[in-house]
Amino acid sequence: MDLKAYLKEKRSIVDEALERVFPEPDGPAADVVRAMRYSLFAGGKRLRPILCIAGAEAVGGEGRAVLPVACALELIHTYSLIHDDLPVMDDDDLRRGKPTNHKVYGEAVALLAGDGLLTEAFRVMSRMDAYKDVKPQAVLRVISLVAEAAGYCGMVGGQTVDIQSEGQEVEPALVAFIHAHKTGALIAASVTAGSILGGADEDQVAAMSAYGENIGLAFQIADDILDVEGDREAMGKDVGGDAQKRKITYPGVLGLEKSREAQKGLVSQGIGFLKRFDHRADPLRYLATYIIERKR
Amino acid sequence: MDLKAYLKEKRSIVDEALERVFPEPDGPAADVVRAMRYSLFAGGKRLRPILCIAGAEAVGGEGRAVLPVACALELIHTYSLIHDDLPVMDDDDLRRGKPTNHKVYGEAVALLAGDGLLTEAFRVMSRMDAYKDVKPQAVLRVISLVAEAAGYCGMVGGQTVDIQSEGQEVEPALVAFIHAHKTGALIAASVTAGSILGGADEDQVAAMSAYGENIGLAFQIADDILDVEGDREAMGKDVGGDAQKRKITYPGVLGLEKSREAQKGLVSQGIGFLKRFDHRADPLRYLATYIIERKR
Numbered sequence: 001m002d003l004k005a006y007l008k009e010k011r012s013i014v015d016e017a018l019e020r021v022f023p024e025p026d027g028p029a030a031d032v033v034r035a036m037r038y039s040l041f042a043g044g045k046r047l048r049p050i051l052c053i054a055g056a057e058a059v060g061g062e063g064r065a066v067l068p069v070a071c072a073l074e075l076i077h078t079y080s081l082i083h084d085d086l087p088v089m090d091d092d093d094l095r096r097g098k099p100t101n102h103k104v105y106g107e108a109v110a111l112l113a114g115d116g117l118l119t120e121a122f123r124v125m126s127r128m129d130a131y132k133d134v135k136p137q138a139v140l141r142v143i144s145l146v147a148e149a150a151g152y153c154g155m156v157g158g159q160t161v162d163i164q165s166e167g168q169e170v171e172p173a174l175v176a177f178i179h180a181h182k183t184g185a186l187i188a189a190s191v192t193a194g195s196i197l198g199g200a201d202e203d204q205v206a207a208m209s210a211y212g213e214n215i216g217l218a219f220q221i222a223d224d225i226l227d228v229e230g231d232r233e234a235m236g237k238d239v240g241g242d243a244q245k246r247k248i249t250y251p252g253v254l255g256l257e258k259s260r261e262a263q264k265g266l267v268s269q270g271i272g273f274l275k276r277f278d279h280r281a282d283p284l285r286y287l288a289t290y291i292i293e294r295k296r
Numbered sequence: 297m298d299l300k301a302y303l304k305e306k307r308s309i310v311d312e313a314l315e316r317v318f319p320e321p322d323g324p325a326a327d328v329v330r331a332m333r334y335s336l337f338a339g340g341k342r343l344r345p346i347l348c349i350a351g352a353e354a355v356g357g358e359g360r361a362v363l364p365v366a367c368a369l370e371l372i373h374t375y376s377l378i379h380d381d382l383p384v385m386d387d388d389d390l391r392r393g394k395p396t397n398h399k400v401y402g403e404a405v406a407l408l409a410g411d412g413l414l415t416e417a418f419r420v421m422s423r424m425d426a427y428k429d430v431k432p433q434a435v436l437r438v439i440s441l442v443a444e445a446a447g448y449c450g451m452v453g454g455q456t457v458d459i460q461s462e463g464q465e466v467e468p469a470l471v472a473f474i475h476a477h478k479t480g481a482l483i484a485a486s487v488t489a490g491s492i493l494g495g496a497d498e499d500q501v502a503a504m505s506a507y508g509e510n511i512g513l514a515f516q517i518a519d520d521i522l523d524v525e526g527d528r529e530a531m532g533k534d535v536g537g538d539a540q541k542r543k544i545t546y547p548g549v550l551g552l553e554k555s556r557e558a559q560k561g562l563v564s565q566g567i568g569f570l571k572r573f574d575h576r577a578d579p580l581r582y583l584a585t586y587i588i589e590r591k592r
Contacts, residue, residue, distance in 0.1 A: 028473050029453030031460065036448065083411060088384075088403040107384040108459045111407070115379060116448040118411065122418040123443035126436045136432035140422045143439065147419035152332065152412040157325030163404045164327065177324050 003286040007050065010063070014049040015041075017067045018074060021124055035105040035113035036120075039078050043096045043236075045296075047219075048073040048187060051287065052194035055208055058274075058281035061198020068130040069142055069197060072121035073190050076150050079117035080159070080186075082110055089163060090245065097236030122147070134197050142193040149189035158182025167246035175253045180213065183220035188212030191284065207273045214270030215288045221263045222292045224249035228256065234295040263292050299582040303346065306359070310345040311337075313363045314370060317420055331401040331409035332416075335374050339392045339532075341592075343515075344369040344483060347583065348490035351504055354570075354577035357494020364426040365438055365493060368417035369486050372446050375413035376455070376482075378406055385459060386541065393532030418443070430493055438489040445485035454478025463542035471549045476509065479516035484508030487580065503569045510566030511584045517559045518588045520545035524552065530591045559588045 018040060025033035049070035053063040085092040085100040086107060092100050102110035125143050128136060148154060158181025165174065188209055195208040226235060227242045228251050242249050250259040267288045274281045314336060321329040345366035349359040381388040381396040382403060388396050398406035421439050424432060444450060454477025461470065484505055491504040522531060523538045524547050538545050546555040563584045570577045 027453075028457045028470065029448060029477070032448050032452060032456040079411075083407060086384075086407070088382075088407060109456060111379060111382070111384060112452050112456050112459075115375075115410075115414065116452040118414055119443050119447035119452060123440055123447060126439035126443060128433065128436055136436055137424065139436060140424055140432055143422035144419055147415050147422060151415035151419060152325060152328050156328060156408050156412040156415060157323075160328040160405060160408050161324045163408075174324065181325070 001282050001286060003283070003290055006283055006286075007045075007290075010050045010053055011046045013053075013064070013067070014046045014070055014074065017071050021071050021075075021120075031105065031109055032112050032116055035101055035109050036078075036117050038104060039082050039095075039101045039113065040075070040117070042098055044074065044078065045294075046074060047291075048077050048190040051187065051190040051212070051284075054281075054283040054287065055191035055194025055212075056198030057194075058208070058277050058284055059195050059198040059200040059204055060280065061194070061200075062132070065132050065134060066194050066197045068124050068127065069146070069193050070190075072125045072146065073186065073193070075117045075121040075124065076146070076155075076186065079114040079121070080150075080155060082114040082117070084159065086110060089159075090241075092237070092241070094237040118150075131197075138196055142196055145193055145196070146186075146189050149185040154181055154185030154189075155183075158185070162248060165248045168248075170248055170253060172253055175248050175250060176217070178248055179220040179224075179250070180217050183223070184213055184216030187216030187219055204276070207276060211270045211273040211284065211288075214266045214273070215291055218263045218266040218270065218288070219291045221250045221259055221266070222294065224251055225256065225259055225263070226294075226296070231295060236296065267292055297578050297582060299579070299586055302579055302582075303341075303586075306346045306349055307342045309349075309360070309363070310342045310366055310370065313367050317367050317371075317416075327401065327405055328408050328412055331397055331405050332374075332413050334400060335378050335391075335397050335409065336371070336413070338394055340370065340374065341590075342370060343587075344373050344486040347483065347486040347508070347580075350577075350579040350583060351487035351490025351508075352494030353490075354504070354573050354580055355491050355494040355496040355500055356576065357490070357496075358428075361428050361430060362490050362493045364420050364423065365442070365489050366486075368421045368442065369482065369489070371413045371417040371420065372442070372451075372482065375410040375417070376446075376451060378410040378413070380455065382406060385455075386537075388533070388537070390533040414446075427493075434492055438492055441489055441492070442482075442485050445481040450477055450481030450485075451479075454481070458544060461544045464544075466544055466549060468549055471544050471546060472513070474544055475516040475520075475546070476513050479519070480509055480512030483512030483515055500572070503572060507566045507569040507580065507584075510562045510569070511587055514559045514562040514566065514584070515587045517546045517555055517562070518590065520547050521552065521555055521559070522590075522592070527591065532592065563588055 052070040056066045057063050082101045084090050158178050162178045162182055191212040192209045230239045232239055270288050271285050348366040352362045353359050378397045380386050454474050458474045458478055487508040488505045526535050528535055566584050567581050
């Protein structure tokens, strides 16, 4: 299959849906909406929404039917980037080649824009009129799953340990914990949520979740490697930032070679969990490889 | 009725439910859970959860059946206080007589604790197994309502304008906008959500929402007045902070007398919307008055 064309098509479906979710800024609080839109439309890959759509389609569901959740996942991802870039966290000035949110809107509005995006994600997911042929019980299950992956048992927990471990000597098990939580959990939830809404049975849901956990961790290792040897232009930000900030990374803890091996092992394990699925899971198979071969 | 006894009883039911929601901190990310619990159990009045329970009981529903949403409202309120106290926002050192979250856990963990509480609120609301005799459609409607009240159309929007207006000359309409959004919206959503889960019909839901909007705005005006003439000991923080920070307040814009009048008018209007309800709405009637007569 032509993954590039697939990604382009799905990305444009997601972008259109996100435009519908977010109104043009208006009224006294327009600035925070402007700030939310600024980061939301700053050129993200829409990986999580695409995984959600691909997860639904892999089990015979309709991709468009899961768009509210696909959009919500991108809102949550975007909020996490805004908060992560704040001076009290990673203190980054550039993201995807553009000034970070707080550099443009100030720290207070950036903080609130992140809060607003996270909150809006749950509003978008909970509006039943936005779905077609989806049971309310399935929507509630997905909201719970996404909240768990984004909260202290997932992303927020991973971010906490990440920040607290900077500059310290850590065991390989801890870097795996950080990466699986700060990045892996939401990626796994994306594909799992898509499969649930697409009508997967429980075995299929478990397989999707296992696939997602593996490629989610691989994705963050790839991020670490790109930070070591990526191209500044393609990345839209300075490389080498992790080492400068003494962040905990796979290359830092295990070295580049072992990180590449871990990454490849995770991707092939991830693809292995898709055995029970037919050709409709091909995008997920290709996405797994794309995740570690991307240039940004 | 004995409102004091009523508040005490409901508060202890809410506190017990919150304890069940939050585990003891454990694992690598224990610090963020510790930080979340620190602010959650710092002596809040539990006003929003109690309004939610009272809203359910007023329409013949069971208070205990709405506890997941009652707890979620307190998680959202607590997150907003933690983020609000951060140096980039109000920069407060004391809250309810104790050091603010970031003073104890540092700014990064406080930021993440807020994010974690907000996220957890939606997980708590979406778990159907926590409810009894409540339809999934009603739960989804409540999640949507609460998210709207907490997000850029409500609290986050109000906070944005609040922060941006500091030190400026504003029209009375703008201070009403700020207060109705930053505080009123979530208070209105609390009682409305309770009534929806309690089985209210659409007329009752509309009346509850109107009651909530009125007392929500009155609540924030009362906060402003307490900041001018409240007692430091009862408040658990320094008074006069609003004027020092040149915050937009009702007393600042309209003067103390007119603020008191506005407050009283709102409370009696709010109680007026309860006409169609019987004695089971008495707690809501007493709560409306309590809101402007409280000492903290």
